[in-house]
Amino acid sequence: MVNGMLTGKQILLIISGGIAAYKALDLIRRLKERGAGVRCVLTAGGAQFVTPLSVAALSENAVFQDLFSLKDESEMGHIRLSREADMLVVAPASADLMAKMAAGLADDLASTILLATDKPVLFAPAMNTRMWEHPATQRNLATLLDDGLRAIGPGQGDLACGEVGAGRMSEPMEIVAAIEDMLIAAAPAAPLKGRRAIVTSGPTYEAIDPVRFLANRSSGKQGHAIAAALARLGADVVLVAGPNNQPDPTGVTVQGIESATQMLAACETALPADIAVCAAAVADWRVAGETEQKLKKDGSGRPPVLALVENPDILATLGHLNAGRPRLVVGFAAETEKVVAHAQDKRVRKGCDWIVANDVGAGTGVMGGDENTVHLITAQGVEDWPTMSKDAVADALAGRIADHFAAG
Ligand code: C5P
16 A cells, blocks of 8 residues: 655654564554655664664665764765655654653764754654653653654553553554654645646747757746746646756756747647746747758858747737636746836736836846846736845745735
8 A cells, every 4th residue: 555645755763772673663664665765773772672684674775873884974974864854753762762862962873863853753652661650751751842852652551571551662553643744744835736837937949040040048047946936835837948958847847848939839738727927038039931941151242131020929828818817927027227117018018917027237147147136016016126046036926926826
């Protein structure tokens, strides 16, 4: 059975000393069958109860045991071990390891990882009843909970030492449920989940002949960053991108095109959508009658005359759709003078809801650069945003889009 919730999640499981360590083997199996990746750290005490070989075989990963192991440190340092996990699980958590965690000791690999981590930690105590009930252990428990760690168990019952009482480690399936709970709580908010977005980005290339084209200096940085930011908020994003050197944003469907005509066709194919953000620098004109053969100098000294025809306006087409118009259509206005006035005019003319206007005049460094100074123009007015990185502009815009949909 594969449960989607743990698919692709990385769990770092720390197995400390105690007879309950055998249950950690079953926990590994349960996590693996739910699609999680499991890396294990075995303390010296833990290794007295389960062998590194069984832990490695079940987790299908190397087992980490030593803080000062040249081999482990060169393959993966203790900081990386904790940072690459989505969460840490200590099962069983012995009284000794709980005491170390509460005191902030770092004298072996497990305690060092627990002190170094920035990830959620779940621990499953397992020990003799008297050890559990001892004021020192209870003090440590309170400290750990106060520090934001989460405990599961221990349960009541027959203990391996022959006594009856609290101290039994929770069952693997109970621990799995607690892990799923914590991962849901830690999941980033997805306010745009279920919304579809089309983003255009980059320049377009308009062919003159098979080897030459008309283009512009757009890098695609801003459009790609917006696609990534919308995807981070849970939107289902199609990025229609002209030729560019940007990496494909994570979690985004990228549709590569060259010309404005192809960009429009790709956008129309991507409909229906709730959101359209047209950040591409689309060529206004294409060459009339692109030749099939390369243009040659004819010896007359006269250059060829290129006749241009207007390209379709993708933003205006989407903004003026009668049926199936995206609920929120956002355009860009790169201007070199009267930035806000031109953009306000463009908002109305192209039928879009918002315009992100920026000054791309000589000396601003916006085209191809990493920063942008924009104004957000809506029907309600103009907001001047401070100069920010293009990534920060993208996050701010995506946040505004999420607020817009949240407001209904
Ligand atoms: O008219 P101008 O090119 O300044 O408008 C810029 C805005 O219009 C941008 O959002 C750009 O992506 C969009 N646009 C378009 N198709 C065109 C020209 C511009 O989508 N052919």
